[in-house]
Amino acid sequence: MPTKTYHNLPEKKRQKIEEAAIAEFAANPLQSASINSIVSKAGIAKGSFYQYFDNIEDLHGHILTIVRNKKLEVVNSLPLDSTNLDTFRYLKRVLQAAVEFQIRYPDLASIERFQRLSANHLSSVDPETGERMSGDGRFHAFLTQGILHDDIATWVDVDMAAFMLEIIESGIAPYLVERIGDKVPATASGKLFSVLDRPTQDLFDNLMDILEAGLARDPQIRKDFYSK
Amino acid sequence: MPTKTYHNLPEKKRQKIEEAAIAEFAANPLQSASINSIVSKAGIAKGSFYQYFDNIEDLHGHILTIVRNKKLEVVNSLPLDSTNLDTFRYLKRVLQAAVEFQIRYPDLASIERFQRLSANHLSSVDPETGERMSGDGRFHAFLTQGILHDDIATWVDVDMAAFMLEIIESGIAPYLVERIGDKVPATASGKLFSVLDRPTQDLFDNLMDILEAGLARDPQIRKDFYSK
DNA sequence: GTACAATATGACCGGTCGGTCACACCATCT
């Protein structure tokens, strides 16, 4: 954890340090990130660094909380078309957030990806329930709920499917953004969700259809297509 | 490329060097791998290293070809139950190979994963056909063929689905192996494909079912389950 | 044996690394 001294710093200075750290951690995994590079980018003395942080892991942990908060912010900034989302609309929302995050904060997304790679505890067993839990458990809960609501096929292995969704979530965002190309929406730093153009939306829907067809108890996809 | 001197080395010595390099590259991405560590592990002098390789990238490239060859070897060692595999049996074979590779050569699998992460050209446009191509194009060809054979739904975006299969292939193997736990089959270094036990096979089939349901034009999965 | 080329070696070089520390600076007190 950063020291009290760090939290007392004027906002401007703190931001400059965090910007430098984010740039460094986005370009290099923690293992090969350099303190010297960060302090020179941030315009502070090396000694100051050690007044703010124990070491580079300490700073990295601090940056990770920023990443998580920003991601949460993006998720919550998405428009809610209904207070009670059905299962697959909720999944779409989560994946949309991943794409949006990749567009708005590519550096933070890169840091997140490095972190996911180095964290090699792929899944763990919950000490309370004795249940397997992949990653942060979001998708696990999503699938369990989906089965209860008769939206997800009962034969689906929840933990494996959750793991699959997780790696799709983290892997597909950079791909979609690359395919969108330089047609990044001009919303800039606006608070609103980026308005993706038609072809991008179609591509995204295509992914959703594959996932829904694969997981749903009663997928609507092919019916729609074959009746057309 | 390694020098002629390196290829003239006695097999024993070359193997020891490659073992040391594989251990280093499996534990560290190329960026933070250390020549000093490798030479001391291999028991050779630093000067000798530079008689064999231009630099660490040279050695890393050499190890990568070993990785590719070993993987190919694993793919070809899988039993062929029919000379003409249908679409989804072929996909299963590819994913089985990834699991088998992870079990037999975990270090090589780790090197492969590092490489995939650092290669950030997610997809490229084929200069000849003008077509998008993800990764090595295996899955791209697989899906195209599948559509021609009426096995894959026509509305599936081939390139995106190929990319999805690729990240699933590279991500799911460590997960499945971890879930298998320490029940690694005792086939040791035998040439035969590891005989996975029933629960593992079931888990694997579950994944295949999700993928088939998601991609197939006329998925059989739910019919089977609902008729039971 | 001698001569010559190929190969093996590790001390050494300039740099960068993470981390330390004596000292300078400065606001707030008496």
Place this chain on the structure above:
DNA sequence: AGATGGTGTGACCGACCGGTCATATTGTAC
């Protein structure tokens, strides 16, 4: 004015890095 304590600083340390090179060792031909 002087004293105190929080904050900023960069020269400096030992360790390690990739890479070089003069020298030693070995293999081969005569």
